[in-house]
Amino acid sequence: MSYFRSVALGAAMSLAGVAGAAAQEVQERTMTLGHVVAEQFPYHTSAMFMKEKMAEETDGKWTLEVHPSGAMGGERDALDALLLGTMDFTWVHTAAMASFVPSFELFNMPFVFHSPEHIEEALSTLDFSKFYEEADAAGFKLIGIGSPAFRYPMNNIRPIETAADFEDIKMRTMGVSAHIDTYEALGSQVASTSFAELYGALQTGTVDGNENALSALNAMRFNEVQEYLTLLPTVANIAVLVMSKSTYDAMSAEEQALVDEIGKQTVEKNNSDYASMDAEALEAMKQEGLKVNEIDDLSSFVEATAPVREKYSQDLEPWVRDLMAEIQELPSAK
Incomplete structure (x- = not known):
């Protein structure tokens, strides 16, 4: 199977450094990210990557507290917390997201996607912008759609x-x-x-x-x-990285640009870790x-x-x- 073999052979992901966001434009912030899986899984490994990038790119002004294994509640609890502004980020399955934004039901239907490569091609070539707009209208900042797996x-x-x-x-x-x-x-x-x-x-x-x-x-x-x-x-086992819209809207334009770029890299890290872990598990x-x-x-x-x-x-x-x-x-x- 070419997808798993390519990952098993060690396809590397290059993560570019974040550009912009001068240090003086970044405020001191402590933010939280809660998710429901154990620490060895990609939601967590990518969240820890996000934590490190935030500290690195802000000279330590941003601290991200990561809470795995449902310590802050289930997936619906996490999304509710984003709406209330009591949590700042979460990774959730699209099944949970569809409860708040019905269009995400697309990702829960059978045989819409036929392979991990098919998911990746769709996300990279087609227009998924309306998902971001509908999430925004529902009170969320959608950072990215990831986990091209089944x-x-x-x-x-x-x-x-x-x-x-x-x-x-x-x-x-x-x-x-x-x-x-x-x-x-x-x-x-x-x-x-x-x-x-x-x-x-x-x-x-x-x-x-x-x-x-x-x-x-x-x-x-x-x-x-x-x-x-x-x-x-x-x-599909697709997941979304979501942020509290109230947290995002309270940020400066420079801070928002920083979140967008680190968020993009976090989704890429999640996807790479997911593919590697699945390949290793299969073998x-x-x-x-x-x-x-x-x-x-x-x-x-x-x-x-x-x-x-x-x-x-x-x-x-x-x-x-x-x-x-x-x-x-x-x-x-x-």
Whole structure:
């Protein structure tokens, strides 16, 4: 798989230094960033990068306090805190963002994107500016859209080759409505098992399968109690770096430019770390005997989940549906 191989071979990311923002234009600030994942994952590693860049580029005038593992609440709590101005930054999954800005439901629908390269091509070549405008109207400063990755299905019943292979497999999903509908459309029975109880449920056969990012599947050792992994781009695992609009609006133009540039680099750091971690996780699970297969023909999966895309897109603005059509016409979607 070229994407993972290229990362595994050590593709380097070059982070340019921040230009502008003379030191005298920068005020002393202590800001907070809360997120829900553990410290080894890219939300946190990129947040720590952001912390370092802020201190470096302001001669220590800016301090970013990073709180991992849900220490400041869940993802919806974090977004509420941004609106209240009691937290300054967060990384959240687009499922949480869609609760506040409905257009982000685009990222939660199945098979809108077909590969990490497809996500990257879409974000780099198409116009996503309306997401930033709608986030602004809802009271957020959207810094960037990142994590070009997927939640891949793993199960104990059979290898997944076509949509029919999901029939009657009891799958545990993230709990996002669009994700649940997706696996039901594919023929699965969706289990409501909590994440904390999932390993035991997979071990005993109460649940047959689950889906998650490769790094999470490996970190939770689910490959010890699962036999088959399919690199099927069912639903994207895209995340957004968001800032409190009240914090951003209170800054000078120079400070805002500094946040924009450091934020851009933070998203790039997150994406690079995500790709590296997923590549390493995939190789580790293969080495431990997990049976992994890729899908060359997505047509049966795309056809089976068409009603899900129709259901969730019909209530969205026409521009979102137009953008989805553009995404699916990109060369990397073929």
